[in-house]
Amino acid sequence: xxxxVPDDLRYLESHEWVRTDDGTARVGITDFAQxxxxxxxxxxxxxxxxxxxxxxxxxxxxxxxxxxxxxAPVSGTVTAVNExxxxxxxxxxxxxxxxxxxxxxxLADESELDDLLGAEAYRDQTE
Amino acid sequence: MTDESSPYAPHTPAETEAMLDAVGxxxxxxxxxxxxxxxxxxxxxxxxxxxxxARREAAKLLGRNDELTEFLGRGHYTxxxxxxxxxxxxxxxxxxxxxxYQPEIAxxxxxxxxxxxxxxxxxxxxxxxNCSMYDEATALGEAATLSQRVRSVSGExxxxxxxLRAGKRAVLENYADxxxxxxxxxxxxxxxxxxxxxxxxxxxxxxxxYAETPTVRGVVEERLADIGDxxxxxxxxxxxxxxxxxxxxxxxxxxVGADVVVGDAASLGTGTAYGFGLGMxxxxxxxxxxxxxxxxxxxxxxxxxxxxxxxxxxxxxxxRKERATSNICTNQAWVALRAAMHAAWLGPDGLVDxxxxxxxxxxxxxxxxxxxxxVQAPVHDGHHFREFVxxxxxxxxxVVDDLAADGYGVHAIGEHLIQVAATExxxxxxxxxxxxxxxxxx
Numbered sequence: 236x237x238x239x240v241p242d243d244l245r246y247l248e249s250h251e252w253v254r255t256d257d258g259t260a261r262v263g264i265t266d267f268a269q270x271x272x273x274x275x276x277x278x279x280x281x282x283x284x285x286x287x288x289x290x291x292x293x294x295x296x297x298x299x300x301x302x303x304x305x306x307a308p309v310s311g312t313v314t315a316v317n318e319x320x321x322x323x324x325x326x327x328x329x330x331x332x333x334x335x336x337x338x339x340x341x342l343a344d345e346s347e348l349d350d351l352l353g354a355e356a357y358r359d360q361t362e
Numbered sequence: 363m364t365d366e367s368s369p370y371a372p373h374t375p376a377e378t379e380a381m382l383d384a385v386g387x388x389x390x391x392x393x394x395x396x397x398x399x400x401x402x403x404x405x406x407x408x409x410x411x412x413x414x415x416a417r418r419e420a421a422k423l424l425g426r427n428d429e430l431t432e433f434l435g436r437g438h439y440t441x442x443x444x445x446x447x448x449x450x451x452x453x454x455x456x457x458x459x460x461x462x463y464q465p466e467i468a469x470x471x472x473x474x475x476x477x478x479x480x481x482x483x484x485x486x487x488x489x490x491x492n493c494s495m496y497d498e499a500t501a502l503g504e505a506a507t508l509s510q511r512v513r514s515v516s517g518e519x520x521x522x523x524x525x526l527r528a529g530k531r532a533v534l535e536n537y538a539d540x541x542x543x544x545x546x547x548x549x550x551x552x553x554x555x556x557x558x559x560x561x562x563x564x565x566x567x568x569x570x571x572y573a574e575t576p577t578v579r580g581v582v583e584e585r586l587a588d589i590g591d592x593x594x595x596x597x598x599x600x601x602x603x604x605x606x607x608x609x610x611x612x613x614x615x616x617x618v619g620a621d622v623v624v625g626d627a628a629s630l631g632t633g634t635a636y637g638f639g640l641g642m643x644x645x646x647x648x649x650x651x652x653x654x655x656x657x658x659x660x661x662x663x664x665x666x667x668x669x670x671x672x673x674x675x676x677x678x679x680x681x682r683k684e685r686a687t688s689n690i691c692t693n694q695a696w697v698a699l700r701a702a703m704h705a706a707w708l709g710p711d712g713l714v715d716x717x718x719x720x721x722x723x724x725x726x727x728x729x730x731x732x733x734x735x736x737v738q739a740p741v742h743d744g745h746h747f748r749e750f751v752x753x754x755x756x757x758x759x760x761v762v763d764d765l766a767a768d769g770y771g772v773h774a775i776g777e778h779l780i781q782v783a784a785t786e787x788x789x790x791x792x793x794x795x796x797x798x799x800x801x802x803x804x
Contacts (some may be wrong), residue, residue: 295685
């Protein structure tokens with residue numbers, strides 16, 4: 236089966252995506268990741284105002300068959316968390332690149348984006 | 363490792379040898395990687411005995427116990443345990459050293475634990491209860507670390523009443539040491555929390571305020587709602603210590619703003635022997651994923667029948683060691699089973715009757731002791747539950763020793779203060795006890 240890998244995003248090998256917009260990065264997990272996990276039942280996220288560092292875990296996604304740490308693709312300050320996921324964790328399955336987003340991070344260092352995978356490279360990794 | 367087989371160990375030396383060969387190691391020690399720095403390499407100094415000899419030895423040791431009628435209290439309470447509890451809990455389906463959690467084979471046990479949790483939820487008014495902690499001191503320690511995890515602002519202080527039993531405080535301090543929490547006391551006045559002094563002490567650096575009802579002096583805490591408000595105003599958790607018998611009569615913790623309820627539930631189902639504890643732990647649903655210990659949940663099986671299973675296990679260390687809510691693995695499932703049986707046998711009305719006895723008996727006994735020359739009781743104003751403090755003109759230590767010589771056990775808690783517990787279990791002994799106090803307190 237082929238998974239959705241939007242061209243305008245950047246990716247981590249550990250299956251997180253980043254969408255940047257004017258110095259802010261929105262972070263979530265990929266279609267491939269949600270499919271691997273199965274039904275998501277719980278998402279644990281940091282608080283607004285917390286600092287995250289590229290490569291460090293920032294939260295936890297728990298599904299009916301696994302618990303996975305989620306890693307930050309970029310460093311910076313958390314400006315928003317998707318509180319909808321606390322009541323509707325299934326949004327991660329239903330719309331991983333949209334309603335299922337996790338964090339908005341104010342980028343501390345835009346050059347970190349260069350270290351991430353493009354859509355093509357990520358697609359190769361998951362096929 | 364013994365070099366000879368034993369009727370109690372299944373493997374003969376030859377079998378052991380064969381197994382070691384199969385995995386390719388020389389001796390059993392090679393299977394374990396215990397650093398020398400922590401390995402015990404000595405003699406336990408326990409001589410081997412045959413069974414009959416061991417029984418004789420044990421009987422001799424037990425014979426050294428004082429045969430006292432206990433009016434002791436202070437955390438250990440005697441209530442009559444109906445024989446049905448002993449009988450049912452001793453069935454082989456229940457009585458095993460292996461706690462039965464596998465839903466495929468342990469529906470009965472899991473249901474009993476679910477009933478125990480449900481009982482605590484009903485008594486506390488909170489949403490979630492686990493199916494036991496080791497004892498009330500560890501439950502308190504777990505509440506303290508939970509408060510640090512769930513609080514949105516930083517704060518490192520845990521406030522406890524100045525009169526807190528030493529063992530409980532020691533365990534709490536042990537718990538607090540790792541995560542860097544500070545334990546501080548607030549004063550008590552006349553056996554209850556000194557609310558005005560507490561208000562001075564609570565600030566935003568406080569992660570949790572702990573109070574007890576009944577207090578360590580046996581007094582029913584009357585201003586719990588005020589303590590709850592103080593905690594809430596400072597964004598601190600309010601942890602309340604109590605027990606299921608008291609809670610069947612006193613106001614529900616949830617109604618006074620308690621976020622966590624801890625305590626010892628072993629006043630039901632087990633006697634005071636063995637130092638048994640049964641740590642109860644109940645909290646609000648919003649902290650569900652921060653609850654330590656085991657949770658039994660009710661679900662449905664593939665055929666739509668009600669089925670019980672351990673749930674939300676990702677909180678636990680066997681799933682994720684470094685991210686676990688707690689590293690306690692001790693569970694008192696069988697003791698909880700007995701407490702649930704005892705409570706179910708009494709039923710709601712029976713439980714209330716038992717609790718009312720715990721109010722009237724100490725009240726009446728205190729009144730009788732107050733008439734004894736050289737005794738004033740109770741020392742504290744207010745309502746008492748199970749126990750009270752009395753003042754003796756004679757030194758308390760001497761009074762306690764003289765009473766012990768007469769066959770009665772009470773606590774000395776100060777120069778001229780003794781603490782006396784009275785429940786339905788001591789009813790028949792009260793007459794003699796008052797007589798003995800009359801003799802020794804003059």
